[in-house]
Amino acid sequence: MAVNEAQIAALKDRARRMRIDIVKMLHGCGSGHTGGSLSATDIMTALYFAKMKYDPRKPDWKGRDFFILSKGHAAPVLYTTLAHAGFIETSELCTLRKLGSRLQGHPDSKYLPGVEISTGSLGQGLSVACGVALAHKLDKAPNRVYAVLGDGELQEGQIWEAAMTGAHYKLDNLCILVDNNGLQIDGPVAKVMGVEPITDKWRAFGWDVQDIDGHDMAQIVAALDKAETVKGKPSAIVCRTVKGKGSKCFEGKVEFHGTTPSKEELEMALKELDEAVCK
Amino acid sequence: MNQAQKIATRDAYGDALVALGKKRNDVVVLDADLSGSTKTSKFAKTFPERFFNIGIAEQDMMGTAAGLAIAGKLPFASTFAVFATGRAWEQIRQSICYPNLSVKIVASHAGVTVGEDGGSHQSLEDIAVMRVLPNMTVIVPADGIETTLAIEAAAEHKGPCYVRTGRNKVPVLFGPDYQFKIGKAHVFHEGKDAAIIAAGIMVAEALKARESLLAEGIDAGVINMSTIKPLDDEAVKAAATRCGAIVTAEEHSIIGGLGGAVAEVLAESAPAPLVRIGVKDQFGTSGESEGLMKHYKLSAADICEGVKEAIKKKKR
Numbered sequence: 001m002a003v004n005e006a007q008i009a010a011l012k013d014r015a016r017r018m019r020i021d022i023v024k025m026l027h028g029c030g031s032g033h034t035g036g037s038l039s040a041t042d043i044m045t046a047l048y049f050a051k052m053k054y055d056p057r058k059p060d061w062k063g064r065d066f067f068i069l070s071k072g073h074a075a076p077v078l079y080t081t082l083a084h085a086g087f088i089e090t091s092e093l094c095t096l097r098k099l100g101s102r103l104q105g106h107p108d109s110k111y112l113p114g115v116e117i118s119t120g121s122l123g124q125g126l127s128v129a130c131g132v133a134l135a136h137k138l139d140k141a142p143n144r145v146y147a148v149l150g151d152g153e154l155q156e157g158q159i160w161e162a163a164m165t166g167a168h169y170k171l172d173n174l175c176i177l178v179d180n181n182g183l184q185i186d187g188p189v190a191k192v193m194g195v196e197p198i199t200d201k202w203r204a205f206g207w208d209v210q211d212i213d214g215h216d217m218a219q220i221v222a223a224l225d226k227a228e229t230v231k232g233k234p235s236a237i238v239c240r241t242v243k244g245k246g247s248k249c250f251e252g253k254v255e256f257h258g259t260t261p262s263k264e265e266l267e268m269a270l271k272e273l274d275e276a277v278c279k
Numbered sequence: 280m281n282q283a284q285k286i287a288t289r290d291a292y293g294d295a296l297v298a299l300g301k302k303r304n305d306v307v308v309l310d311a312d313l314s315g316s317t318k319t320s321k322f323a324k325t326f327p328e329r330f331f332n333i334g335i336a337e338q339d340m341m342g343t344a345a346g347l348a349i350a351g352k353l354p355f356a357s358t359f360a361v362f363a364t365g366r367a368w369e370q371i372r373q374s375i376c377y378p379n380l381s382v383k384i385v386a387s388h389a390g391v392t393v394g395e396d397g398g399s400h401q402s403l404e405d406i407a408v409m410r411v412l413p414n415m416t417v418i419v420p421a422d423g424i425e426t427t428l429a430i431e432a433a434a435e436h437k438g439p440c441y442v443r444t445g446r447n448k449v450p451v452l453f454g455p456d457y458q459f460k461i462g463k464a465h466v467f468h469e470g471k472d473a474a475i476i477a478a479g480i481m482v483a484e485a486l487k488a489r490e491s492l493l494a495e496g497i498d499a500g501v502i503n504m505s506t507i508k509p510l511d512d513e514a515v516k517a518a519a520t521r522c523g524a525i526v527t528a529e530e531h532s533i534i535g536g537l538g539g540a541v542a543e544v545l546a547e548s549a550p551a552p553l554v555r556i557g558v559k560d561q562f563g564t565s566g567e568s569e570g571l572m573k574h575y576k577l578s579a580a581d582i583c584e585g586v587k588e589a590i591k592k593k594k595r
Contacts, residue, residue: 066349066350108377108378109349109378110377110378110379116349117345117346117349117374117378117380118373118374118377118378119373120373121369121373124338124342124370124373124374125342126342127338127339127340127341127342127343127345127346127370127374128342128343128345128346128349128374129346130339130342130343130346131342131343131344131345131347131348131349131350131354132346132347132349132350133346134331134343134346134347134350135307135346135347135350135351135352136350138307138328138329138352157338158336158338158339158342158370161333161334161336161338161339162339162342162343164334164336165333165334165336165339165343168334169331
């Protein structure tokens with residue numbers, strides 16, 4: 001759908017409010033993945049509030065588009081998105097990672113409506129997305145399938161097996177977004193195990209590729225629109241992002257891959273995010 | 280036992296898939312470049328649009344099967360047992376068993392009877408590594424008839440299943456009136472002196488062993504434990520109480536498979552001497568099937584020795 005400036009502004013504000021919820025829930029929980037949740041927040045906002053079809057009252061609605069968080073450790077951004085989209089109450093976010101909570105450390109489809117499949121072990125979500133896309137191709141159904149992958153996750157060999165499957169079966173109902181934030185738990189991706197050139201790799205595997213700024217809402221929405229017009233091959237949108245985006249406390253800091261904000265950091269982040277509203 | 284009639288369980292699987300595909304539109308089949316061997320090629324020929332060759336990529340095949348399942352299909356994924364359960368174990372754990380999806384993994388070429396291809400291709404650990412996964416059902420059919428029924432039962436069962444088939448033709452043990460139920464053992468002979476609990480191709484060996492033992496005045500029971508998980512605990516306990524000694528027989532490592540599962544029940548609920556016939560913590564090797572069965576002490580004669588040993592233990 002084409003979106004106007006006011007809609008883009010509304011999406012940006014949604015992303016800002018989602019970031020507030022994410023840092024609050026992570027601080028409250030005291031464990032979880034801050035950096036990779038904040039880097040993917042704009043992507044998730046565009047998907048759920050500008051693109052995907054779903055019905056939060058009927059998570060199993062046959063006409064829905066499917067979403068798979070292949071980088072499952074970014075669960076906080078998924079839970080926050082599901083809360084904003086109406087699948088769960090925002091108040092439930094504070095149960096993150098607690099015993100008995102539906103909000104498991106990594107997404108668990110057995111408990112939480114709106115989570116299509118459990119993820120967390122990296123490299124597996126794209127294969128699942130291919131399977132969902134194949135099923136809908138077989139049924140000649142119009143549903144689309146989206147998956148968010150990490151750049152570090154591209155080190156998993158299974159990703160490239162699935163990349164072949166997607167191209168081989170011409171899954172043009174499948175679109176992935178790579179959250180290319182450049183950092184993984186042990187350090188810069190380029191230093192741990194280089195994955196560049198990412199765009200060339202996907203292109204070589206037979207995918208349609210777009211390279212965008214993953215924090216520019218208009219660019220993300222436009223890329224998703226364009227991906228829908230691609231025929232005969234799947235789409236990869238490589239999103240250049242900043243790990244921990246939203247507060248100077250976390251931005252580009254590898255230590256926030258798997259740690260959460262302290263009280264001081266939370267206060268500083270909330271101040272920055274609240275201030276962002278005036279811009 | 281109709282020794283004259285022999286069917287490979289993988290062939291029965293191929294035929295059962297085609298029959299199932301005719302009955303149910305939601306059945307889809309995946310293979311990893313071994314469809315000619317696993318016999319999914321029969322389904323591929325009949326329903327090409329519902330067959331997906333994923334290439335030599337077992338991990339991706341399991342994940343793709345999971346995706347087909349969440350989109351409402353009933354996927355059967357096949358390759359050799361060693362690759363299905365070894366190469367793709369973590370995909371089965373994370374993307375199939377953890378979310379409890381109805382994906383049916385039917386793997387062929389299990390055990391030493393793969394033969395000449397050798398130890399790299401002879402899966403002797405698959406039952407153990409599938410059995411340990413929560414939500415997973417593990418079935419090892421004894422003949423072609425039971426394979427057909429097991430595939431039908433697996434299709435009806437909600438949740439993941441692992442069904443193990445073999446390469447070679449094996450005797451038909453069951454008649455057309457045989458009723459298969461997941462989790463229910465079939466007692467061929469109750470026995471008195473010891474009970475042989477067997478699975479897969481070892482059931483036919485166990486029946487042969489019983490005949491030899493009868494000639495020596497030993498009445499050994501024969502139980503077909505085709506479902507390894509959930510194990511028919513009651514059948515194990517009843518056999519232990521009735522006969523006082525148990526022999527397990529499987530074409531698999533004696534660690535963690537049928538022998539392991541039976542040992543757990545006996546130790547906890549019905550202590551009785553146990554002898555495990557199976558591969559003794561070794562890898563396989565190249566050779567022709569029959570020779571390998573003897574080499575690894577899996578033949579009817581080895582089961583007879585096991586029964587005598589178990590009876591001796593009982594008397595101690």
